[in-house]
Amino acid sequence: MKVFLKDDNPLSEAYLRYKDMFEKSNKYDCVILNRNLNEKILSEYKNILLIEKLDGAAIWCRKLLKHPNVKTLLKMYHYPDLHINNRLSVCGRLFVPYDGNEKPQEPELTAEDISKVRPGLNFLHLKRMNDVITTTKASIIKPIDDRSIYSFFAGTTSYKEDDPSGKWITAHRCMYIDTLKDMKKSGKNVIISENVSYSSDEYIKIMLDSMFIFSPFGWGEFCYRDYEAILCGCVLIKPIIENITHVPNIRKAMNFEFNDSLVPDLEMRDILIQSKENEKQIIKNILE
Numbered sequence: 001m002k003v004f005l006k007d008d009n010p011l012s013e014a015y016l017r018y019k020d021m022f023e024k025s026n027k028y029d030c031v032i033l034n035r036n037l038n039e040k041i042l043s044e045y046k047n048i049l050l051i052e053k054l055d056g057a058a059i060w061c062r063k064l065l066k067h068p069n070v071k072t073l074l075k076m077y078h079y080p081d082l083h084i085n086n087r088l089s090v091c092g093r094l095f096v097p098y099d100g101n102e103k104p105q106e107p108e109l110t111a112e113d114i115s116k117v118r119p120g121l122n123f124l125h126l127k128r129m130n131d132v133i134t135t136t137k138a139s140i141i142k143p144i145d146d147r148s149i150y151s152f153f154a155g156t157t158s159y160k161e162d163d164p165s166g167k168w169i170t171a172h173r174c175m176y177i178d179t180l181k182d183m184k185k186s187g188k189n190v191i192i193s194e195n196v197s198y199s200s201d202e203y204i205k206i207m208l209d210s211m212f213i214f215s216p217f218g219w220g221e222f223c224y225r226d227y228e229a230i231l232c233g234c235v236l237i238k239p240i241i242e243n244i245t246h247v248p249n250i251r252k253a254m255n256f257e258f259n260d261s262l263v264p265d266l267e268m269r270d271i272l273i274q275s276k277e278n279e280k281q282i283i284k285n286i287l288e
Contacts, residue, residue: 001022001023001024001025001026001027001028001029001030001031001049002023002029002030002031002045003016003019003022003023003030003031004030004031004032004033004036004041005019005031005032005033005051006036009053010126010127010128011033011051011053011076011121011126012033012051012053013126013127014121014125014126014127015031015051015120015121015283017279018280018283021280021283021284021287022283022287025287027047027049027287027288028047028048028049028071028072028287029045029046029047029048030045030047030048030049031048031049031050031051032048032049032050032051033050033051033052033053034050034051034052034053034060034061034064034073035053037050037064042064042067042069042070043069045069046069047069047071048067048069048070048071048072049071049072049074049286050064050065050070050072050073050074051073051074051120052073052074052075054075054076054220055076055218055219055220055222055223056092056093056094056095056219056220056221057075057076057077057078057079057094057220057221057244058078058079058085058089058092058093058094058105059073059075059078059085059105059109059117060092061073062105062106062107062109062113063107065109065113065116065117066107066109066113070116071116072116072117072118072286073116073117073118074118074119074120074121074286075117075118075119075120076119076120076121076122076123076220076222076246077119077122077221077222077244077245077246078117078119078244078245078246079094079242079243079244079245080114080117080243080244080245081242081243082109082110082111082114084242085105085109085114086105086108086109087105088102088103088104088105089102089103089105090102090103090164090165090168091163091164091165091166092105092165093165093219093220095217095221095239095241096164096165096168096169097168099164099168101164101165118286119245119246119247120282120286121279121282121283122222122246122247123222123223123224123226123227124227124248124272124275124276125276125279125282126224128224129224129227129228129276131200131201131204132200132204132207132227132228132231132232133231133272133273133276135201135204136204136208136231136232136233136269137273139208141208141232141233141266141269142208142209142233144211144233144235144263144264147209147210147211148189148209149189149190149191149206149209149210149211150183150188150189150190150210150211150212151180151183151188151190151191151210151211151212151213151214152190152191152193152206152207152210152213153176153177153180153191153192153193153194153213153214154191154193154196154198154203154206155173155193155194155195155218155223155225156173156194156195156218157170157173157174157177157194157195158170158195159173159218159219169216169217169218169219172216172217172239173216173217173218175216176214176216177192177194179214180192180214191206191210203228204228204232207228207229207232207234208232208233210232210234211234211235212234212235212237213225213228213229213234213235213236213237214237214238215229215236215237215238216238216239217239221241221244222244222246222250226238226250226254227250227272230250230253230264230265230268230269230272231269231272231273233264233266233269234264235255235263235264236250236253236254236255236264237254237255237256238254238256239256240256241254247275247282248268248271248272248275250268250272252265252268253265253268253269
């Protein structure tokens with residue numbers, strides 16, 4: 001198999017750890033990111049393993065997916081439901097509510113198209129997660145009641161305002177920040193860091209001492225924070241997400257309603273650690 005991946009982004013970097021496995025496989029002719037696939041490659045190779053680098057679960061390379069030479073599309077996560085994949089979207093993001101900017105996703109996908117899509121490596125497997133996994137494996141995870149920080153948020157709150165979905169995401173995240181500010185005013189120990197960078201050690205230390213991690217949508221449904229929160233034994237609270245396929249499925253570790261008695265899913269924490277350790281098997285399963 002010809003490997004067209006380049007070490008130029010976190011997702012390609014993750015897959016390139018297994019370049020030898022790809023090159024030895026005879027299931028596909030080549031593996032490539034959708035943005036690098038051109039007409040020459042598309043016509044020359046008959047069994048293409050395509051990777052879409054996109055934080056969101058929506059499928060953007062819809063025309064490529066329909067091409068007979070594209071046999072499999074790997075996504076960080078995706079909606080298995082055909083109806084969801086064909087409904088209107090705001091700038092291609094299926095979680096953004098309709099606001100007058102919604103448009104059809106084109107071309108319309110078929111059940112055959114969706115059958116080509118498989119979950120591949122996700123945020124858990126990107127390099128940034130290495131420190132979190134290593135540190136939390138060696139740490140004593142404190143019970144929720146023994147933690148001193150009620151809630152912690154560090155992240156971007158300003159997205160492209162000229163993009164309808166970016167405008168909505170900005171408002172969505174600011175709403176979460178306002179909720180956290182109200183909690184802080186009530187006397188709870190809440191740390192809010194908008195657009196502030198922490199060192200890896202500082203960030204993990206705060207997470208390990210935090211009870212609740214609110215994780216609003218960004219450009220996609222999931223982000224690094226979701227995996228970090230579970231690994232650090234925090235209670236992960238997110239907006240309701242429709243059925244999404246990814247490996248492992250962390251939806252079971254989420255709490256969609258706020259409740260002081262919630263406890264983190266330590267089983268899911270173990271599953272995440274095992275999944276990272278068994279990363280090679282995930283690639284092997286794709287190539288079998």
